[in-house]
Structures are given as C-alpha cells and as structure tokens.
Amino acid sequence: FMNSWGKKFADGGFFRVKDENVLTDTTFYDIYWTENDLTPNEKRAFKEEGTKRAKQLMEMFPSTKDLKYKCPECNQSSKVTEFSGHVLEANCPKCHQKFEPTTIELMQSLYMHSAY
Numbered sequence: 001f002m003n004s005w006g007k008k009f010a011d012g013g014f015f016r017v018k019d020e021n022v023l024t025d026t027t028f029y030d031i032y033w034t035e036n037d038l039t040p041n042e043k044r045a046f047k048e049e050g051t052k053r054a055k056q057l058m059e060m061f062p063s064t065k066d067l068k069y070k071c072p073e074c075n076q077s078s079k080v081t082e083f084s085g086h087v088l089e090a091n092c093p094k095c096h097q098k099f100e101p102t103t104i105e106l107m108q109s110l111y112m113h114s115a116y
Contacts, residue, residue: 001014001015001016001017012060014060047086047088050086050088051086054086058081064080065079065080065081066079067079067080068080069083069101071092071094071095071097071099072099073092073095073097073099074092074094074095074097076092076094076095078092078093078094083101085098088100088101089101
C-alpha cells in the first residue's frame, strides 16, 4: 500500500500487509480530483511526478517488469515494459492504440506478486 505520509514513512512511502485478514474491518478512503480541477502548472507537475514515480516503482520492485497489463482497446495482455508512452497515455504494443491507463490493475498485480 502507498501511504499518504510521504516516502520517509515505512518502506519508501509504502507498506505491506502480511495477512490480508487483518484488513476486514479497515476503511479505505480514495481521495481524488479531476483534471478540470487542476491549473495548467498542476497538470504539468502531475504528469512529470507521475512519470517519475512510475520509474521509481519499477526500480523499487523489479518484479513489475514481468507484470501483465490488459489493453482496454484490444483486450490483449502484454508485459508492462512492452507498453510505450507514459502513465497518463500509453500505447499498446499489440494494437498500437493509445489509451489512458488505470493504476488499480497494476497495483493489484504488484501487491499480489510482491515477496513479503
């Protein structure tokens, strides 16, 4: 899980749960905004930080290079490293269509395949 306290907390800003059963009574809150809520400077910063953070995650968790991601355009899976583009607009290696990736599937795969 990514914590909201920054990368100086826990394991570089992340923590793992060994036994998922302890999460049964836990409440999670998703805090989000839409792109229309952002100023041009905030949009640029988000794109730059998102790309930088994705690279950091790949370095922190080498197993992410073997994770599969399914293209929403052609519904075919490829390794994450086979996609081009960036975290806000990816290009499928099979159908060559552009799409906006979602991180939930990638993060679920990352969590399920990480070693405790």
